[in-house]
Amino acid sequence: MSTQQDSGPAGNGVFRTKDVEQSIRDTEDPEFALRKSLSALDLTVFGVGVIIGTGIFVLTGVVARQTAGPATAIAFVVAGVVCALAALCYAEFASTVPVAGSAYTFSYASLGELPAWIIGWDLVLELALGCAVVAVGWSGYVRSLLGNAGASLPDFLSGTQHGRFGFDLLAFLLVLVLTCILVVGVKLSSRVTSIIVGVKVTVVLLVIIVGAFFVNGANYQPFIPPSEPAAGGGGLRAPLIQLMAGYTPTNFGVLGIFTAAAVVFFAFIGFDIVATAAEETVNPQRDVPRGILGSLFICTVLYVAVSLVVTGMQHYSQLTVDAPLADAFKSVGHPFWAGVISFGAAVGLTSVCMILLLGQTRVFFAMSRDGLLPRTFSRVHHRFGTPYRSTVLLGLIVAVVAGFTSIEELAELVNIGTLFAFVVVALGVIILRRKRPDLPRSFRTPLVPYLPIASVLASLWLMLNLPAETWLRFGAWMVIGVVVYALYGRAHSRLNVDG
Numbered sequence: 361m362s363t364q365q366d367s368g369p370a371g372n373g374v375f376r377t378k379d380v381e382q383s384i385r386d387t388e389d390p391e392f393a394l395r396k397s398l399s400a401l402d403l404t405v406f407g408v409g410v411i412i413g414t415g416i417f418v419l420t421g422v423v424a425r426q427t428a429g430p431a432t433a434i435a436f437v438v439a440g441v442v443c444a445l446a447a448l449c450y451a452e453f454a455s456t457v458p459v460a461g462s463a464y465t466f467s468y469a470s471l472g473e474l475p476a477w478i479i480g481w482d483l484v485l486e487l488a489l490g491c492a493v494v495a496v497g498w499s500g501y502v503r504s505l506l507g508n509a510g511a512s513l514p515d516f517l518s519g520t521q522h523g524r525f526g527f528d529l530l531a532f533l534l535v536l537v538l539t540c541i542l543v544v545g546v547k548l549s550s551r552v553t554s555i556i557v558g559v560k561v562t563v564v565l566l567v568i569i570v571g572a573f574f575v576n577g578a579n580y581q582p583f584i585p586p587s588e589p590a591a592g593g594g595g596l597r598a599p600l601i602q603l604m605a606g607y608t609p610t611n612f613g614v615l616g617i618f619t620a621a622a623v624v625f626f627a628f629i630g631f632d633i634v635a636t637a638a639e640e641t642v643n644p645q646r647d648v649p650r651g652i653l654g655s656l657f658i659c660t661v662l663y664v665a666v667s668l669v670v671t672g673m674q675h676y677s678q679l680t681v682d683a684p685l686a687d688a689f690k691s692v693g694h695p696f697w698a699g700v701i702s703f704g705a706a707v708g709l710t711s712v713c714m715i716l717l718l719g720q721t722r723v724f725f726a727m728s729r730d731g732l733l734p735r736t737f738s739r740v741h742h743r744f745g746t747p748y749r750s751t752v753l754l755g756l757i758v759a760v761v762a763g764f765t766s767i768e769e770l771a772e773l774v775n776i777g778t779l780f781a782f783v784v785v786a787l788g789v790i791i792l793r794r795k796r797p798d799l800p801r802s803f804r805t806p807l808v809p810y811l812p813i814a815s816v817l818a819s820l821w822l823m824l825n826l827p828a829e830t831w832l833r834f835g836a837w838m839v840i841g842v843v844v845y846a847l848y849g850r851a852h853s854r855l856n857v858d859g
Contacts, residue, residue: 375472376855378730380799383459383469386729387639394460394640394725395545395745400647400654402554403634406718407655409557409711410630412662413494416564419627420667421684427611428620429585430671433664435620440660442621442822443628445815446782447656448805449789451649454635455803456792458644461726462635462719463781463788468730470788470795474842477849479784480727481841486777487720488758490629491535493774494713495762499530501706532763538714539755542721545744556711561662563704567685567697568665574692575672585676587613596829603828622825627663629778630712631656632785633719645802717758721751731856732849776826776834782819786812 387394398406424432453466461468464483468476499518506512517529541552588611601607610616634651638644641651670679673688680687686698725747728738737750790809792799805811850856 374474374850377470377472377795378468378476378855380457380469380796383457383465387459394722394740394747396640396642397545398637398641398647400643400650403637403641403647403651404654404658405554405557406637406715407631407634407651408561408658409553410633410715410719411628411655411659412557412560412564413497413627413630413709413712416627416663416666416685419624420663421670421679421688423620423623424667424671424676425679425684427623428616429582429612429676430580430668431584431617432620432624432667432671432676435617435624436627436660436663436667438618438621439625439628440656440663442625442815442818443631443656443660444653445811445818446786447631447652449782449786449812449815450632450635451652451803452789452801452805453785453792454638454648454652455645456799456801458638458641458648459726460636460639460722462632462638462723463785464723465726466788466792467784470792471784473732473850473853473855474845475784477727477732477845478838478841479781480723480732481838481844482777482780483723484720485837486774486781487633487716487723488754488761489777490774491713491716491720491758492531492762492765494709494716495531495534495758496528496765498534498706498709498713499528499762501702501709502530505702505706527763528765529763532759534710534713535717535755535759535762538710538717539751539759541714542718542751542755543741543744543746543748545746553711553714556707556714560704560708560711563700563708564662564666567701567704568662568669570694570697571669571673571689574689574694575669577672579672579675584614584617585612587611587616596832597827599825600828600831601824604824619825622822624663625822628656628659629774630715631659632778632781633715636719636722639722645800649803717751717755720758721747721754724750724754731852731854732845734852773830773833773837776823776830779819779823780834783816783823786815786819 420432423435424430428435450462454462457465457469459465461480462483464476464480467479503513503518513529516526518526589608610619631652634655635648638648641647666685670685670688674691678691686701689695689697689701724733725738727733728735728747728750737753738747739749740746741748789805789812793808
């Protein structure tokens with residue numbers, strides 16, 4: 361049996377760990393306790409709601425045309441397997457440490473305080489920028505629908521585009537509305553999300569079913585197009601692995617499938633958000649693993665089906681980049697379904713934005729409750745049982761960022777932040793198995809340490825395929841985080857104050 365059963369910190373300095381038992385006891389303090397109201401179905405809906413976004417409506421056609429052809433379906437399977445490796449690690453941690461904060465909380469229990477701070481700081485960036493980016497994308501779809509109806513917003517209220525400065529009013533208002541919903545309660549959030557996800561999945565199923573009638577088998581030839589060199593970017597825009605080892609990714613061919621998998625992987629981002637809601641789940645040990653793995657499986661099946669339909673309706677070389685699914689229906693003479701797809705994308709992005717904001721507020725809440733950020737932000741509302749102060753603060757910040765941000769500059773930072781979290785969680789599973797074998801684990805990651813090691817390697821490989829410029833920006837954000845920890849977090853940590 362382990363001797364770490366007291367409430368004090370394990371270890372000293374910046375690598376002191378927080379006992380799992382203490383983390384769980386912290387959730388029982390009424391002043392800082394979140395209300396438990398979510399089920400496995402709620403979590404699965406959250407997962408599907410955040411995963412299915414622009415990836416299924418845009419990325420499918422882009423990758424088919426530029427990287428893998430009809431074999432994009434295989435690329436989705438490969439990416440799904442990589443995500444499943446990480447999902448199995450998340451599922452064990454979430455069932456063992458059912459506390460808000462996801463990878464931040466997991467790393468605090470296994471790797472230590474400084475690594476936990478770093479991953480928490482990383483998640484705040486990832487989820488905040490992700491929410492802002494999605495809000496801007498939602499605004500674009502809504503403006504397109506307004507244009508079809510003969511209405512439009514003034515240019516200066518339509519966002520920053522093509523070097524023209526502006527304010528994106530629709531994205532700003534969306535984040536404010538979603539912030540109010542999250543303040544009122546996570547159960548209301550789950551009900552709103554359920555309605556949105558129902559509409560979104562219905563639209564996706566209609567695309568699959570209706571599109572299947574227009575599939576032409578000749579468009580699948582060749583299913584795996586002949587290999588050709590990829591045109592890599594120059595300088596800092598080149599993938600890091602290209603600068604380090606001279607390796608240039610390949611388009612099409614068998615290797616092109618893996619290149620495509622590195623791209624479509626980002627269509628799966630979001631299943632880890634389910635783990636941030638563990639503390640608000642009635643039976644987290646059972647329901648969180650079900651929610652994580654269930655949502656990932658459902659989305660993988662839908663992605664594969666959509667990619668097969670769209671490449672069967674229109675030859676991959678003729679797919680458009682901006683709206684491939686909608687334009688595929690236009691190419692077979694059915695513009696009505698193109699409008700339905702645009703509507704589904706606009707509705708679907710609403711739930712993505714809400715759940716990213718939910719995840720960010722829960723990580724911020726957990727860091728505040730541990731004293732690494734001011735504790736006032738971890739106080740919950742006496743009526744709604746939500747961390748209303750941190751939710752309002754972060755909602756306002758994200759709303760402003762969404763109002764003044766264009767998508768292109770920030771999307772890749774979201775990707776590298778997510779993959780970094782995957783690496784930390786996989787390593788944490790191995791470490792906590794060795795340090796605390798006595799902990800009750802209702803879900804156990806199979807083949808430890810081999811499966812977590814495979815998850816780490818797969819995530820690192822995808823990170824190396826991101827531009828060096830993205831690595832530099834990510835590094836700069838991490839340096840700022842270490843400075844904030846040194847000046848505030850370390851001294852105010854509850855392990856330092858109480859221990």
